[in-house]
Amino acid sequence: MPYEPVIGLEVHIQLATESKIFCSCSTRFGADPNTQVCPICSGMPGVLPILNRRVVEFALLLGLATRCRINPRAVFARKNYFYPDLPKGYQISQFALPFCEAGAVDIEVDGQKKSIRINRIHAEEDAGKSMHAEAYVGADETLIDLNRCGVPLLEVVSEPDLRSPKEAHAYLVSFRQIVRYLGICDGNMEEGSLRCDANVSLRPTGTKTLGTKTEIKNMNSFAHVEKALTYEIARQLDVLETGGAIEQETRLWNSERGTTEPMRSKEFSHDYRYFPEPDLVPMEVSTEWIEQVRSELPELPEQKRRRFMEEFDLSDYDARILSEDRQTADYFERVAVGSGDARGAATWVMGEVARSLNERKEPIETLRATSDHLIDLLKLTAEGRINRTIARDVFELVLESGRKPEEIVREKGWAQISDTVALEKAIEAVLRENPAEVEAFYSGREKVFGFLMGQVMRQTQGQANPQAVTQLLRQRLAEGAQG
Ligand code: ADP
Ligand code: ZN
């Protein structure tokens, strides 16, 4: 390709604070329209904003997790624009002095590691929501819900370091994993708690100057960001190759048509008449405060992945899957430590546990099979009291009832049969009932052994200890051949 794509992302995350950024209204999602508003967030004259301390702490957490510099002094600014969902006529944001600057997020695409630089992280308030009334009251009107006004956001601006839609996707995945680990945002793009505007331009491959970019809005999943960028790159390429010029503009992704469409010509920062917010004093962010937040930083995905590899001797692949989200990682770690069998814990969590979470569309925190249950189950297996097949049946019953594996095994009489006499009886019965297969075995068809083995397991309703059966059956067949 004679042209190289250049991409920079602007991501907004909605912070998981209880209350809004400048008032004590609730941020709870899904409440009736306009029930979570007060004079401050609805933009009444004469009121004063009070900054939510948690917002600053969350900004610092994210800044530290993405290796940013934390500015010792941050200033809120008014961004003036006029839109029905913005009752004040301005948004309180940050401009010249944001909380954090100059960080990085690491990504990996096709085994290739790369750091994407972060330009800045600033805090701001969200606007309300326009709702097209047709769906609600059947009238051709627009209604305004101000519940979202004043909900805290962090805007995270990347440098134009991404070179393909795939890298953009990987960046979003890494970024979301970090904010979820930090517990500062649920990262749900479909519900709008994570939003992304994608900036893209082309330049002749091998050159350094940036080309004219367009900005794409309105994507509500990572897959759509990737698709929209792919479409937009092809569109720009077409314009350039036919001798045209790219117009700097904002475009909307149309997911039904799979295209981007012009929305408005680009606005520049001078259009917003930014000035320092006179109702809020500049924030002094002390070193002590930064250090305190740093001490609260949880272990991050990359650190956890490496530790799992070392401590539990896991492969890179397994460690990656098990550290994908913090809850699963914690669950796995409890089972691995509690049972002393990290390998078994990994197999169970990536196998049966993952499958049941998927089937039940349930988070691991509410799964009835807790880490304690799984520890018991692994111990029962290790002690030879149940075999793997039975263990899976027990797990199913734990999932349904939340009862202890030990209890279930006792009640069902599922303890494994290792008793030699009982097993020998079952073996004799199987040999008697399958003379043709026994003969085939002696004539050299080794495969028949598996069949006979299966028959013994059936005779015992799957409760036989497979190792014991293998040993006894081999012995019995060898004796038969001699006799
Ligand atoms: P604007 O003034 O249009 O807001 P910024 O410099 O603030 O532009 O950058 C906004 C986002 O666009 C950033 O993520 C940045 O990396 C990205 N960006 C800037 N210039 C380009 C370009 N020429 N091509 C692609 N992305 C760009
Ligand atoms: Zn309020």
Ligand code: MG
């Ligand atoms: Mg900008």
